[in-house]
Structure formats: structure tokens, C-alpha cells
Amino acid sequence: MTKAQRYFMEIKDKRVAFIGTGVSHLELIKLFLSKGIRCVVCDKKTEDEFNELIYEELSAKGCEFSLGEHYLDIIFNCDIVFRTPGKKSRRCHYIRNGNFL
Numbered sequence: 001m002t003k004a005q006r007y008f009m010e011i012k013d014k015r016v017a018f019i020g021t022g023v024s025h026l027e028l029i030k031l032f033l034s035k036g037i038r039c040v041v042c043d044k045k046t047e048d049e050f051n052e053l054i055y056e057e058l059s060a061k062g063c064e065f066s067l068g069e070h071y072l073d074i075i076f077n078c079d080i081v082f083r084t085p086g087k088k089s090r091r092c093h094y095i096r097n098g099n100f101l
Contacts, residue, residue: 008035017042017066017075020084021054028082033061040064040078042071 001009015038018025032039041058043050046068055065066074075081 008037011037011080014038014079015040015077016080016082017078018082018084019043019072019075021051021058022084025082025084026054029058029063030061033058033063038062038064040066040074042066042074044068044071 012035016032017040018029019042021029021041021043029039029041039058039062041063043065044067047055047065050065050067059065066072
């Protein structure tokens with residue numbers, strides 16, 4: 001068994017969120033769906049703004065969607081989260097000795 005096969009076996013029962021469906025994620029989402037992994041696409045676009053062809057294709061393969069203003073709320077119900085490289089993160093807070101910096 002290859003490392004890739006082992007990885008997909010280990011996450012078979014996980015729910016995986018993908019923040020954004022840009023160039024770096026679309027093919028990855030399709031791969032995960034083909035392996036039977038539960039995927040959730042998270043995007044700030046509303047359903048009306050989202051690419052209809054991509055929405056239909058991924059939906060037909062069993063993908064879930066979290067779209068619109070609160071699109072990130074669902075990531076707390078996912079086991080793995082992939083963030084698109086182009087997505088800017090908010091300012092990070094680090095904890096040192098129990099204090100936020």
C-alpha cells in the first residue's frame with residue numbers, strides 16, 4: 001500500500017473543508033470526492049454568485065457547500081481544513097505562558 005492510499009484510507013470517515021475552490025483546490029476536491037471522502041466547500045460567495053457549473057458538478061458527486069456571509073462557521077464541524085494559498089488569514093494570536101500576545 002502506498003502512502004497516498006494509506007492517507008485516504010485513514011481519512012475515509014473524516015469531514016474535510018476546503019476554503020475556496022480556486023486553481024489549487026478544485027482538482028483536490030474532485031480527488032477527495034472520488035475517494036469517498038465527505039467534502040465541504042466553504043466560500044464567501046453566495047449560491048447565486050458561485051460558479052454554477054462547478055456547483056452542479058461537485059454537488060452531483062456529493063459535495064456539501066457553506067456559502068455566503070457565515071461560510072466559515074462550518075469548519076468547526078470538520079475534521080480537516082484546507083485553506084487556499086490566496087486566502088489571507090486574520091491576525092493570529094499566540095499564547096505564551098497563558099497570555100495572549
